[in-house]
Amino acid sequence: MEEPSRVFLEVGPGRTLSTLAGMCQAELRKQGNEETFNQLIVPSLRHPDVDQDDTVFLLNTLGRLWMAGVEVDWNKFYENEKRRRIPLPTYPFERQRYWVERQVDVDSQTPSKSIILTKKPDISDWFYVPVWKQSILSEKSSDKEVQDNSCWLVFVDQSEFGKRLIKQLKDDNQNVVTVTAGSEFSRSKNHTFILDPTNREDYENLLKDLAVQGLVPDKILHLWGVTSMNNKPDKFKLLNETQNLGFYSLLYLAQAFGNQNMTDPVNLLVITNGMQNVLGEGVYFPEKATILGPCRVIPKEYSNVSCRSVDIQISELDSPGTDWLIKQIIQEASVNSTDEIVAYRNQFRWVQTWQTVHLNKKEDIPQRLRNNGVYLITGGLGGIGLSLAEYLAETVSAKLVLTARSSLPAKKEWEDWLNTHDDTDRTSERIRKIKKLEELGAEVMIVQADITNYEQMKKAVEQVQERYGTIHGVIHAAGIAGGGAIQLKSSQTASEVLAPKVIGTSVLTSLLDMNKLDFFMLCSSITSILGDFGQSDYCAANAFLDAFAQYNGFKNQPFIFAINWDAWGDVGMAVNTEVPKDILEQRLASLKEGILSSEGVEAFARVLDSNHHQVVVSTRDWLKRIEMTKAVLESRDGKSTYKTAATRFVKSAHSRPKLETEYVAPENEIEVSLAEIWQELFGIDKVGVHDNFFELGGHSLLATGVITRIRDTFQVEINLQSFFDKPTIAELSEIILEKLVEQEDSETLNQILAEIENESQE
Ligand SMILES: NC(=O)c1ccc[n+]([C@@H]2O[C@H](COP(=O)([O-])OP(=O)(O)OC[C@H]3O[C@@H](n4cnc5c(N)ncnc54)[C@H](OP(=O)(O)O)[C@@H]3O)[C@@H](O)[C@H]2O)c1
Structure with a gap:
């Protein structure tokens, strides 16, 4: 007992000995140094009157011993335990619901604008041409002729x-x-x-x-x-x-x-x-x-x-x-x-x-295809390229030339690759698809070349001509997805999106004998017409393809046609391109309504057999989609209450996420209104005035939603750049205040000027 570091463990039920030891300790303390006689005394088994689980009791004792520096032989302790692996989620459980509730209060007075469009079951109803x-x-009446x-x-x-x-x-x-x-x-x-x-x-x-x-x-x-x-x-x-x-x-x-x-x-x-x-x-x-x-x-x-x-x-x-x-x-x-x-x-x-055209299914293969024809597919290793290649392999046992910037391993290494890589590996998927093309009776030539590089493509075309002679048809499917608000777009990123379509088409047409082609097909997108937010470059690239399909510069005009594809739902860039988390749900929902590859190739065959140079393939009612896009623009004057994706706010409230900034409550009226807008937008219960919009999960599309709400609430116009420069409620509220003061000043000034004018007339 005189050793201060000693630990006393009572072995056996109850705590009689522990109590005795405690009493001795108290006696010794009275006689000498208090700190010396303060050793740990612990029982190992509960007293029969103590209502506690035995294991809990034992673990508590063990814990206390461990805290006092006792070496525990854990292997011995767990010796008789039976272990079993259970999968754990890769993130800590945060019992927080972040489900985005479907908005139900879209203006009931404008039912046509709140329609949820679904995929039409019959492919024949998917085609539209520009007229x-x-x-x-x-x-x-509100528009003056020419204002002074x-x-x-x-x-x-x-x-x-x-x-x-x-x-x-x-x-x-x-x-x-x-x-x-x-x-x-x-x-x-x-x-x-x-x-x-x-x-x-x-x-x-x-x-x-x-x-x-x-x-x-x-x-x-x-x-x-x-x-x-x-x-x-x-x-x-x-x-x-x-x-x-x-x-x-x-x-x-x-x-x-x-x-x-x-x-x-x-x-x-x-x-x-x-x-x-x-x-x-x-x-x-x-x-x-x-x-x-x-x-x-x-x-x-x-x-x-x-x-x-x-x-x-x-x-x-x-x-x-x-x-x-x-x-x-x-x-x-x-x-x-x-x-x-x-x-x-x-x-x-x-x-x-736009006008609907019904392109019905035909039993025969399209007349513009020939048996064993030679077809060049740019972007041939992409989702749409490979799907169309499969169709050509199946129907006409085509000789397929697939071009892409990326390459595949040499053919002799394919089996090895497939054996050593996951099924979901991109290259493995491509290898399997090409093997399938060959099984279907196609000859496949893969050429690595950048479509925007004239020299590389020249070499590629020469190789093809040497091996197969004349090229009979071209499918131009090379492209990259665009994205990003104009305000933040660099000319470099925009030019990368434009290049495969604009320069690529130009390179192809200068290298190929266009007059000998049975067809030249351009993979365009409905984005060239809908012009969605953040898509200025991708819209431009595809608008070029649409126009090129109507180009009148070739002598014996080949059949050039552009298909404005809706999103493909199972392969290709719409499936593979990453989108911000909060619109992922929306993207997945839209992919469900998208074109399946089996349907895409069917649509391709029908358009190829028609005489239309530009055809929109939309699984949902295209005319209504156009109407809805227009309604968004009309709503900007405040006359319509149609809400865009950006202004559709969620009602459910979650608690404020952990941010670096401390929560500071809004104080003045502007801050309170702004906080309410943000809270609704993010679906969280409170937003502090110094919380950063982007840390809360905001992005440029959501920012435009807030801008619209600010305009409606305060009658002032904030631009997107302000959001990027001043992304907090406190900072934005200062901008709004300045603008309100400016407006007030100019109104007062106008009033004074009007009064002066009146007085001088009198
Ligand atoms: N999927 C859709 O939902 C959808 C909808 C509307 C329109 N489209 C259009 O349809 C076309 C095909 O789309 P997808 O879904 O099949 O896309 P994808 O799977 O991303 O394939 C596109 C292919 O283009 C190739 N490519 C890109 N830039 C190139 C360049 N400079 N030179 C050579 N090849 C290049 C890419 O290969 P490398 O990176 O290896 O070069 C890739 O294999 C695209 O033009 C796209 O804009 C697609």
Whole structure:
């Protein structure tokens, strides 16, 4: 007992000895140092009167001994235990429900807009073709003819059309600022600017300069897509120039809106010529069609900007119709309209719409296919490429040339590979599919080449010709998925998405004898028409393919056709592309309605056997989908309550996740309202004013939802960039406050000016 480190363990039931030892300890303490006689005394078995589980009691004792430094022989302790493995989840249990509840309160007064569309059972009902219908520019009573106080920003070249348009605007007493493309940014006194179309900063300098001069444009005419029909320079040079003056120019302009915090309403008209096939004249400049990407997507990402593509006929310039056309263009820019795609031909206004075509199943194989035909499939190792290859193997025992950037192991290593890799391994899947093609009777040649690289493709085509002779058909399925809001998009990422489709098509058509082909098929997407949020580059790339299918530049026109595919549900990029977690549910639901590969090949066969150059394959009612997209744009003026995916809020509340920032409750009215919006959006019960939007799981699509709610609540416009710069409630509420004060000031100022005017009249 005199040793302070001693531990006493009572062996046997009850605690009689422990009590005795405790009493001795107390006695010794009285006589000497208290700390010395404070050793641990523990019983090992419970007293019969103690109502406790024996094991628990024993474990407690063991625990206390271990804490006192006693070495426990754990192996002995567990000697008689029987072990069994049970799988554990790879993350700690957090008993928190994060189920996204389905929204039920979509405006009941607009039932057509809240329809949930489902997959149509009969493939024959999936096909739609573009048609043009005459239309009169609707003049709503709220739209003034040409407002006196408008400021027009005109991107113009030296063409006669541009000059006459500007003259007309000046005759109408409008403020006109002109911008021409040059090598560097400069400004002359009379509202004329030059900028380098490839320099993003120049667009910002332009808007900055205009803001300083009080010339913030509310109407923008973009005429850089109007070109002479006569001189067609070198194909590749034209391709680059056209993208710089078209796609990138609009991309940079939109980014400048964001960076300069331009939030007042702007009507942007993108004018081109020779880009649409309205009356069967064909498309002269398919490379211009990439502007449709930003044109369709800008209004979805910048809620204050309306955008319309207007394609005109330049031959009309010297005709009496020119004055009419110029006035019409000015009128177009002056009225609100949800017509996204407009064309002027022969003094009529046309808009693009869609018509259902029933392509029925045929028992025979498509007439454009030949037995043992040679077919080149770019992106041939991708989901759609391999599915179509299988169809060609099955139906015509084709000679298949599959090209891709990635390669497969040498054939002699295939068995080894399959034996040493998982079934889900990408390469194993591809090897198995190619083996199947061969079993079906096809000859398969795999060529590694980047479709955007002329030299690599030249070599590839030569190899094919050497082995098989003539190529009979091409399926251009190479492509990569796009994604990302315009405000954050670099020209590099956009060009990577454009390249396989735009440059790739161009490379193919320069290397192949197009006139000898039975068909040239382009894998486009419905995104080129729906222009979804974050898809400006992918929309542009596919819009190019749509236009190329109507190109009139080949002598003996081969059958070129584009299929605007809906999402494929079991293979391909829609299945493999990662999406943000919170829209994953939505993506999976949409894939369920998607095209199965067996259905996709059937659709391909039917379109191949038709004479349509562009066909949308949509499993759900396409006309309603278009209507719903338009409804989203209409809702921006607050007249409709249709809610986009971005503004559909969940009602269920979960507790605030663990964040780095401490919770600080909102204080003022703006902060409280913003917190309510965020809480609804994320479905969490409280959001602190310093919580970061992105740490809470926000992304650009959700940010636009919040922007819409801010506009509805405070009548102020916040742009997407502000969200990225100031992603907390405290910071955003300051911006909102500043804007409210500005508005108040200008209202007061207007009132004072009105009073002064009244007084001077009296
Ligand atoms: N799947 C869908 O739901 C869907 C819907 C609408 C439209 N589409 C379009 O249909 C086409 C095929 O789609 P998918 O689902 O089969 O896509 P996927 O599985 O991702 O296959 C695309 C293929 O393109 C190849 N590729 C990409 N860039 C290339 C380049 N520069 N040079 C050569 N090959 C290149 C890729 O191979 P490497 O990376 O090895 O080069 C890949 O094998 C795409 O153009 C896509 O835009 C697909």
